[in-house]
Amino acid sequence: MAPPPFPDLSIGPDMDLQLALIFLQQGIASGLVSGSVYALLALAIVVIFKTSDVPNFAQGEVFMAAGYVALYLFVFQKMPIWVVLPATLVVAFLAMALFRRFVLDQVAKSAKDLVYLVIATLGLSYVLKGLVRRTGFGDTPRSFPALVPTDSVMIGQASVTMLDLAIFGTAVTVMAAFFWMFNYTKTGRAMRAVGMNPKAAQLVGVDLRRCHMLIWGLSGVISAIAALLISPKILMTADMGSIVMLAFAAAIVGGFSSLPGAVVGGFVIGIVENMVGLFISSRAIVLAPFLAILIVLVLRPQGLFGGKLTIKKV
């Protein structure tokens, strides 16, 4: 049967409609899986940005370091998984909370400008990467054993693994738990208050220092979960923190100060990334998040869900 006429979308070999449809489904399915992980990381970034205006440039390295902590405990110390998981989360929580308390609070005291806080997070990213490389684990790529069988499952015409489904399910559950906490608990309310008006929050009794520590710790935990979810699927290296660019792109697409936006953005970026890889080329995948950032910021800087960027009142 002669292939039906089809607009030339791809640079690759002639693609007929049937193949395109399969790629479409695959792109969406795989995109939702990796997108759920980007969404988690984007959430971790935005929860900090929303409450303290600081873009945390160490988010990727925290993610990476958490993965290595889990790797070390599980593979090299041979500890049981039900110890490794909570231990990793606790370590991530403490590391981020203590960094906020002892480093960033001091920086904020020395200088009011945000740029100094941002550079401090950059410093953290270097320190974490250096530490991981120093321990010798980061020298060669490693793999994290999968805890769920990797048998394939067909969804429509797309192929995913059981592991993929587990990743997606867990990520979505964690996101739901986060939103419940943020919107319906006292702690969550305190965090929101701090983000909207720190002075007022302080007046009604919120301990700012503790709240910020909690927020950073929470962000660390979410990043650690993301690492635990995706490590079995990828090759672990000390550079795996570069995935954070996709998370930043996701946050921007969703609107940098919107939490639901971060989640939607994560899925969008995941799908776009897979589509680019399937329909254009794998070389172009690296470029995709940067183009996404540029397009969104030039055309619609507030992203999908961000409120209007306010002009200063005179």
Add this chain to the structure above:
Amino acid sequence: MAVALPVFTSGYVVYIANLLLVFVVLCLGLHIVIGETGQFSMAHAAFYGIGIYASALANRAVDLPYPVAMLFGALVAGAVGLFIGTLALRMRDIYLALATFAFGEAMQWVFANWDSVTNGPNGLRISPARFGPIEILSDKQAYPFVLFFCLVMIGLTVAISRSRLGRSFRAVRESEVAAMAMGIDVRRARIVSFGLSAAIAGFAGGMFGLFQTFIHPDSLGFQTTILVLTMVVVGGLGSIAGAIGGAIVFGLISEVLRQAPQYQEIIYGAILILFMMYAPRGLFAFIGDRIREARHGR
């Protein structure tokens, strides 16, 4: 004394000196856009790269004195800078930083993938610079020229800073609203500061070609932009002396750290963190404060 350097020291030291002088110029460029005008451009390495490639290709294609190729590199970079500056008008702070960062990464991708022009991931060989009968073949030969161009750039930056244009940059940084009320065209100032900053970075790219024989796209990404940013901040954001001092001090620290690759990143990150915690206004402000305190016995 600085001029006599190559006579008394090894080739390696002169190479480092050349490198530091290039970083000084890079820092001057970043100073114009961030220090003077307050726009957080994270695309600096991209303009540097454009300057490197453009001047190297011009040098190869046409048989004119090398400074012409350098000017060409600066012009191309400057033009791209003006364009980016126009796009950047609607953005501030973190959004501007992220957008320019994305542009920088996209540019690095172009350097690594536009095989027909940049020779892609294999990098580009740079032919020696020629001024008439003179051909520059070593670090020692290049040094006087690199030093000369660096001094010219310092002079230019100081002149810009002291001029009406420089005053308009600072006004825009401090208060766009008031600047408008004073009759300053804020949009034009922002675009011009981007263009100038990019042109200076592009010129640094031309200087790179004076003593380097090869450029690889790997060294033209976020790492380099961050390095220049930290030099400017550590030296002291907003002052030209800070930019120059930061380039030299931090450049030396980076080079020294490269001798201990295992600890390089940890120490570098620790230095950044410590500076931000205890001396965020920069090295020179810190030293200045300590001296003042000692004198007045506070």
Add this chain to the structure above:
Amino acid sequence: MVADSAAPFLNVEGLTIRFGGLTAVGGLDMAVAKGSIHALIGPNGAGKSTTFNCISRFYTPSAGRITYDGRDITRMPAREMAGLGIARSFQNLELFGELTVFENVLIGAHVHAGRSWRDAISARPRGIVEHVEQLLERTGLTSYAQTKARNLDFGHQKMVEIARALAIRPKLLLLDEPAAGLRNREIAALDRLLCELRERDGITILLVEHVMQLVMSISDRITVLSFGTKIAEGTAAEVRAHPAVIEAYLGRDAATAEEANHG
């Protein structure tokens, strides 16, 4: 100097400013005579600053016209105001904090410093520096010339804003609450300065103000706004006794009492 009332220097006609569904100012007519000091007062939320920002072109009106020295400036961009001789200060101070007092005022003269290329390149353009130094002396800031603006006390910071505005060599000076937060001594100094600007320099001044002692002391004419509309206009004495004004500030009972007293 006799105020020329035949052709108002600054004429606001039918000015209406709407934000979304809210009408901040509705159909305002206000004529400012050349060489006079004109005050715009009213309780909070009356629309004074909004009107002010419209005249200085930071907002664009939904309807109406603003004429300055015979020229329609309703839609002109804010940055052209300085070139026309219109200068302003800001309610919340918009100083160039990290720059010295000298540099703040020097930038005020920006429109004049571009005239020759020599001036444009120089850090201390000759004619302009003299002008700046004179202004610093007039406003009592000479000893602070090399101090960073953000390090000054509030009263001096307000003076820097005014000195900076004066560097434009304005014909019309727009002051947004210049006396807010000042001590009595400083208000008296401001009083003297503004009168001097009117008598000696012939500058027309429009000020938005809450500090009544200053308003009543120096204003040739006062316009009173309440909820976006003009409720009274006249000399200080006329406005002070006007029942609508008293009601707007103090409530109906006070207005009735006042009427009983004077009726």
